[in-house]
Amino acid sequence: MASPRPTARTLSRSDTLGFVLFVIGGVAIAAAVIVQTVLSLGPALRNDGVRLHAPFVETVVDAPIGPSGARVPVQLDAAVLFAPELQPPAQAALVLSHLLFAAVVLTVVALLLALCFGILRGRIFRRRHTGYVVTAGIVAIIGMYGVPFLQNMAVNGALARISDYTFDRAVVGTVDVLPIFAVAFLAALAGTVFAVGDRLQRDTEGLV
Numbered sequence: 001m002a003s004p005r006p007t008a009r010t011l012s013r014s015d016t017l018g019f020v021l022f023v024i025g026g027v028a029i030a031a032a033v034i035v036q037t038v039l040s041l042g043p044a045l046r047n048d049g050v051r052l053h054a055p056f057v058e059t060v061v062d063a064p065i066g067p068s069g070a071r072v073p074v075q076l077d078a079a080v081l082f083a084p085e086l087q088p089p090a091q092a093a094l095v096l097s098h099l100l101f102a103a104v105v106l107t108v109v110a111l112l113l114a115l116c117f118g119i120l121r122g123r124i125f126r127r128r129h130t131g132y133v134v135t136a137g138i139v140a141i142i143g144m145y146g147v148p149f150l151q152n153m154a155v156n157g158a159l160a161r162i163s164d165y166t167f168d169r170a171v172v173g174t175v176d177v178l179p180i181f182a183v184a185f186l187a188a189l190a191g192t193v194f195a196v197g198d199r200l201q202r203d204t205e206g207l208v
Contacts, residue, residue: 016120019116019119019120022112022116023113023116023117026112026113026116027109027113029109030105030106030109030110033101033102033105033106034102034106036102037101040098041095041098041099044091044094044095044098045095047085047086047091048085049082049083049084050082050083050085050086050091050094050154051080051081051082052080052081052083052094052151052158053078053079053080053081053151053155054078054080054081054159055077055078055155056076056078056079059075060074060075060076061074061076062074081155081158081159081162083158083161083162084161086154086157086158086161087157087161089157090153090154090156090157090158090160090161091154091157093150093151093153093154093157094150094151094154096150097146097147097150097151100143100146100150101143101147103143104139104140104142104143104146104147105143107136108136108139108140108143111132111133111136111139112132112136114132115129115133115136118132134188137186137188
Protein backbone atom coordinates (compact mmCIF):
# COMPACT_ATOMS: atom_id res chain seq x y z
CA MET A 1 0.00 0.00 0.00
CA ALA A 2 1.38 3.37 -0.99
CA SER A 3 2.06 5.76 1.82
CA PRO A 4 1.32 9.44 1.31
CA ARG A 5 4.31 11.69 0.85
CA PRO A 6 4.63 14.88 2.91
CA THR A 7 3.08 17.75 1.03
CA ALA A 8 5.53 20.41 2.20
CA ARG A 9 7.98 21.84 -0.32
CA THR A 10 11.17 23.65 0.53
CA LEU A 11 11.48 27.12 -0.95
CA SER A 12 14.86 28.56 -1.81
CA ARG A 13 16.08 31.68 -0.08
CA SER A 14 15.52 33.75 -3.21
CA ASP A 15 11.95 32.42 -3.51
CA THR A 16 11.23 33.23 0.11
CA LEU A 17 12.76 36.70 -0.24
CA GLY A 18 10.64 37.35 -3.32
CA PHE A 19 7.44 36.41 -1.51
CA VAL A 20 8.40 38.49 1.53
CA LEU A 21 9.00 41.53 -0.70
CA PHE A 22 5.67 40.87 -2.39
CA VAL A 23 3.95 40.85 1.00
CA ILE A 24 5.64 44.12 1.98
CA GLY A 25 4.60 45.67 -1.32
CA GLY A 26 1.02 44.49 -0.85
CA VAL A 27 0.82 46.02 2.61
CA ALA A 28 2.24 49.29 1.26
CA ILE A 29 -0.32 49.34 -1.56
CA ALA A 30 -3.16 48.72 0.89
CA ALA A 31 -1.99 51.54 3.15
CA ALA A 32 -1.65 53.95 0.19
CA VAL A 33 -5.14 53.09 -1.07
CA ILE A 34 -6.65 53.70 2.36
CA VAL A 35 -4.98 57.11 2.60
CA GLN A 36 -6.01 58.03 -0.94
CA THR A 37 -9.61 56.97 -0.32
CA VAL A 38 -9.86 59.00 2.87
CA LEU A 39 -8.48 62.10 1.11
CA SER A 40 -10.83 61.64 -1.86
CA LEU A 41 -13.91 61.01 0.25
CA GLY A 42 -13.55 64.32 2.10
CA PRO A 43 -14.59 66.65 -0.76
CA ALA A 44 -17.11 64.10 -2.07
CA LEU A 45 -18.90 63.85 1.28
CA ARG A 46 -18.79 67.61 1.88
CA ASN A 47 -20.01 68.12 -1.71
CA ASP A 48 -17.98 71.28 -1.94
CA GLY A 49 -15.47 72.01 -4.70
CA VAL A 50 -15.41 68.49 -6.14
CA ARG A 51 -12.59 67.83 -8.63
CA LEU A 52 -13.38 65.34 -11.40
CA HIS A 53 -11.41 64.00 -14.35
CA ALA A 54 -13.88 64.12 -17.23
CA PRO A 55 -13.56 62.56 -20.68
CA PHE A 56 -15.36 64.33 -23.51
CA VAL A 57 -16.89 63.04 -26.73
CA GLU A 58 -16.73 65.11 -29.94
CA THR A 59 -16.45 68.40 -28.06
CA VAL A 60 -14.78 71.35 -29.81
CA VAL A 61 -13.47 74.29 -27.78
CA ASP A 62 -11.39 77.39 -28.53
CA ALA A 63 -7.83 77.32 -27.20
CA PRO A 64 -5.46 80.34 -27.18
CA ILE A 65 -2.71 78.60 -29.14
CA GLY A 66 -2.77 80.67 -32.35
CA PRO A 67 -0.56 83.65 -33.29
CA SER A 68 -0.41 86.19 -30.45
CA GLY A 69 -2.71 84.01 -28.40
CA ALA A 70 -5.45 83.84 -30.98
CA ARG A 71 -8.09 81.23 -30.24
CA VAL A 72 -8.07 78.14 -32.42
CA PRO A 73 -10.71 75.38 -32.42
CA VAL A 74 -9.45 72.13 -30.93
CA GLN A 75 -11.17 68.89 -29.98
CA LEU A 76 -11.34 68.33 -26.24
CA ASP A 77 -10.79 64.71 -25.16
CA ALA A 78 -10.36 65.15 -21.40
CA ALA A 79 -10.38 67.87 -18.78
CA VAL A 80 -10.55 68.44 -15.03
CA LEU A 81 -13.89 69.77 -13.79
CA PHE A 82 -14.32 71.80 -10.62
CA ALA A 83 -17.96 71.39 -9.61
CA PRO A 84 -19.24 73.66 -6.82
CA GLU A 85 -21.63 70.90 -5.81
CA LEU A 86 -23.27 67.76 -7.16
CA GLN A 87 -26.83 66.54 -7.17
CA PRO A 88 -27.47 63.73 -4.65
CA PRO A 89 -27.38 60.93 -7.29
CA ALA A 90 -24.08 62.17 -8.72
CA GLN A 91 -22.61 62.65 -5.26
CA ALA A 92 -23.67 59.14 -4.27
CA ALA A 93 -22.08 57.73 -7.43
CA LEU A 94 -18.81 59.55 -6.69
CA VAL A 95 -18.70 58.33 -3.08
CA LEU A 96 -19.50 54.78 -4.19
CA SER A 97 -16.75 54.90 -6.83
CA HIS A 98 -14.14 55.74 -4.18
CA LEU A 99 -15.44 53.08 -1.81
CA LEU A 100 -15.62 50.44 -4.54
CA PHE A 101 -12.08 51.22 -5.68
CA ALA A 102 -10.76 50.83 -2.15
CA ALA A 103 -12.77 47.65 -1.55
CA VAL A 104 -11.56 46.07 -4.79
CA VAL A 105 -7.88 46.88 -4.25
CA LEU A 106 -7.90 45.80 -0.61
CA THR A 107 -9.74 42.57 -1.44
CA VAL A 108 -7.35 41.67 -4.27
CA VAL A 109 -4.33 42.48 -2.10
CA ALA A 110 -5.72 40.41 0.78
CA LEU A 111 -6.35 37.42 -1.50
CA LEU A 112 -2.88 37.58 -3.03
CA LEU A 113 -1.28 37.95 0.39
CA ALA A 114 -3.22 34.91 1.58
CA LEU A 115 -1.88 33.07 -1.47
CA CYS A 116 1.67 34.12 -0.59
CA PHE A 117 1.34 32.99 3.02
CA GLY A 118 -0.05 29.66 1.83
CA ILE A 119 2.88 29.14 -0.52
CA LEU A 120 5.36 30.14 2.19
CA ARG A 121 3.96 27.30 4.30
CA GLY A 122 5.40 24.92 1.73
CA ARG A 123 2.58 23.92 -0.63
CA ILE A 124 1.93 25.80 -3.84
CA PHE A 125 -1.02 24.01 -5.40
CA ARG A 126 -4.13 23.73 -3.28
CA ARG A 127 -7.83 24.11 -3.96
CA ARG A 128 -7.85 27.07 -1.63
CA HIS A 129 -5.12 28.76 -3.64
CA THR A 130 -7.07 28.21 -6.84
CA GLY A 131 -10.03 29.92 -5.18
CA TYR A 132 -7.84 32.86 -4.16
CA VAL A 133 -6.60 33.40 -7.72
CA VAL A 134 -10.00 33.09 -9.38
CA THR A 135 -11.73 35.29 -6.81
CA ALA A 136 -9.04 37.96 -7.12
CA GLY A 137 -9.55 38.01 -10.89
CA ILE A 138 -13.33 38.31 -10.59
CA VAL A 139 -13.08 41.11 -8.04
CA ALA A 140 -10.57 42.97 -10.22
CA ILE A 141 -12.91 42.74 -13.23
CA ILE A 142 -15.81 44.09 -11.16
CA GLY A 143 -13.69 47.04 -10.09
CA MET A 144 -12.36 47.74 -13.58
CA TYR A 145 -15.93 48.05 -14.85
CA GLY A 146 -17.76 49.40 -11.81
CA VAL A 147 -15.41 52.22 -10.80
CA PRO A 148 -15.34 53.97 -14.22
CA PHE A 149 -19.10 53.45 -14.57
CA LEU A 150 -19.79 55.21 -11.27
CA GLN A 151 -17.28 57.95 -12.03
CA ASN A 152 -18.99 58.55 -15.39
CA MET A 153 -22.28 59.04 -13.55
CA ALA A 154 -20.64 61.61 -11.30
CA VAL A 155 -19.05 63.41 -14.26
CA ASN A 156 -22.36 63.56 -16.11
CA GLY A 157 -23.97 65.02 -13.00
CA ALA A 158 -21.22 67.63 -12.72
CA LEU A 159 -21.56 68.58 -16.39
CA ALA A 160 -25.31 68.93 -16.01
CA ARG A 161 -24.88 71.09 -12.90
CA ILE A 162 -22.19 73.34 -14.39
CA SER A 163 -24.04 73.85 -17.69
CA ASP A 164 -27.44 74.25 -16.05
CA TYR A 165 -28.56 71.12 -17.90
CA THR A 166 -27.75 72.54 -21.35
CA PHE A 167 -24.68 70.39 -22.18
CA ASP A 168 -26.05 67.55 -24.31
CA ARG A 169 -22.97 65.33 -24.75
CA ALA A 170 -23.13 62.88 -21.88
CA VAL A 171 -20.05 60.83 -21.01
CA VAL A 172 -20.87 57.27 -22.01
CA GLY A 173 -18.91 54.21 -23.00
CA THR A 174 -15.62 55.32 -21.44
CA VAL A 175 -14.97 51.94 -19.80
CA ASP A 176 -11.93 50.38 -21.50
CA VAL A 177 -13.03 46.85 -22.34
CA LEU A 178 -9.70 45.44 -23.59
CA PRO A 179 -7.92 45.46 -20.20
CA ILE A 180 -10.98 43.81 -18.65
CA PHE A 181 -10.77 40.96 -21.16
CA ALA A 182 -7.02 40.72 -20.55
CA VAL A 183 -7.50 40.42 -16.79
CA ALA A 184 -10.30 37.88 -17.30
CA PHE A 185 -8.03 35.80 -19.54
CA LEU A 186 -5.11 35.93 -17.09
CA ALA A 187 -7.38 35.05 -14.15
CA ALA A 188 -8.84 32.10 -16.05
CA LEU A 189 -5.37 30.96 -17.09
CA ALA A 190 -3.96 31.24 -13.56
CA GLY A 191 -6.99 29.46 -12.11
CA THR A 192 -6.58 26.63 -14.62
CA VAL A 193 -2.86 26.31 -13.85
CA PHE A 194 -3.49 26.11 -10.10
CA ALA A 195 -6.37 23.66 -10.54
CA VAL A 196 -4.33 21.34 -12.78
CA GLY A 197 -1.30 21.66 -10.50
CA ASP A 198 -3.40 20.75 -7.47
CA ARG A 199 -4.82 17.68 -9.22
CA LEU A 200 -1.41 16.51 -10.45
CA GLN A 201 0.10 17.04 -7.02
CA ARG A 202 -2.62 14.98 -5.31
CA ASP A 203 -2.28 12.24 -7.95
CA THR A 204 1.49 12.13 -7.45
CA GLU A 205 1.17 11.98 -3.67
CA GLY A 206 -1.25 9.06 -4.00
CA LEU A 207 1.29 7.08 -6.01
CA VAL A 208 4.16 7.48 -3.57
